[in-house]
Amino acid sequence: MIDIHSHILPEVDDGARSVEEALEMLRMAVDSGVTIQVLTPHIHFGRFENKKEDLEQKFQIFQDKADAANIKIGLQLASEVRISSEIMQLVARNDIPTLGQSNNKKYFLLEFPRIELPVGYENLVKWLVNKHYMPVIVHPERNQTFVRQPQKLQVLLDIGCPLQITASSLVGQFGDEAKNNAQKLLIDGHVSAIASDCHNLKGRKPNLDLGRKLAAGLVGEELSHRYCYDIPFLLIGENTHSC
Numbered sequence: 001m002i003d004i005h006s007h008i009l010p011e012v013d014d015g016a017r018s019v020e021e022a023l024e025m026l027r028m029a030v031d032s033g034v035t036i037q038v039l040t041p042h043i044h045f046g047r048f049e050n051k052k053e054d055l056e057q058k059f060q061i062f063q064d065k066a067d068a069a070n071i072k073i074g075l076q077l078a079s080e081v082r083i084s085s086e087i088m089q090l091v092a093r094n095d096i097p098t099l100g101q102s103n104n105k106k107y108f109l110l111e112f113p114r115i116e117l118p119v120g121y122e123n124l125v126k127w128l129v130n131k132h133y134m135p136v137i138v139h140p141e142r143n144q145t146f147v148r149q150p151q152k153l154q155v156l157l158d159i160g161c162p163l164q165i166t167a168s169s170l171v172g173q174f175g176d177e178a179k180n181n182a183q184k185l186l187i188d189g190h191v192s193a194i195a196s197d198c199h200n201l202k203g204r205k206p207n208l209d210l211g212r213k214l215a216a217g218l219v220g221e222e223l224s225h226r227y228c229y230d231i232p233f234l235l236i237g238e239n240t241h242s243c
């Protein structure tokens, strides 16, 4: 499987707090069947102000540690960007670590707040798409506005944004509302990818295998493979590495 969303890169956000924890998370990812793990630190103005250049340096150091620890997994750097008008500056400076590029689109993870949507969010997304940046909307099942007013999510689907749901949501770890909504999005055919969004070794651990199994029970093995491998493979595009 290819996991396109994780907070394994250590000491850059609210994910892994040490190299040791991060390496252990990678081992868990391998055990769960992940062959390519994308590391997607938060870029969130006012909270996690990570810069692409710094992340690239830290990624290289971590890649060397994973190699030295002989962990057989392909690693790639991208990011999870919180929606805000500052994204326009990041685009202008070519400062978003993206998943990859295909069909002249740079895919990257875009996060919305848990409850509200910023005013004009659809215009910002359209602006990004015009600049050839295609946001992958992460865990829409956990945003209360998307859950209660699905037409607001439909606007993003109509623009062409892929949706990524979280394995832990599918299995009920974020409560019944997130579970029901994740499962409904999946059954309705709106999902492009399932990812772990893992943060640590306990509460939010690498568990893409659980999401995949649950998805297989709901929509079949073939589609669950599509969401955990085929579409993620397209999203990481030419950045693809293997171990």
Ligand SMILES: [Fe+2]
Pocket: 005, 006, 007, 080, 197
């Ligand atoms: Fe995340």
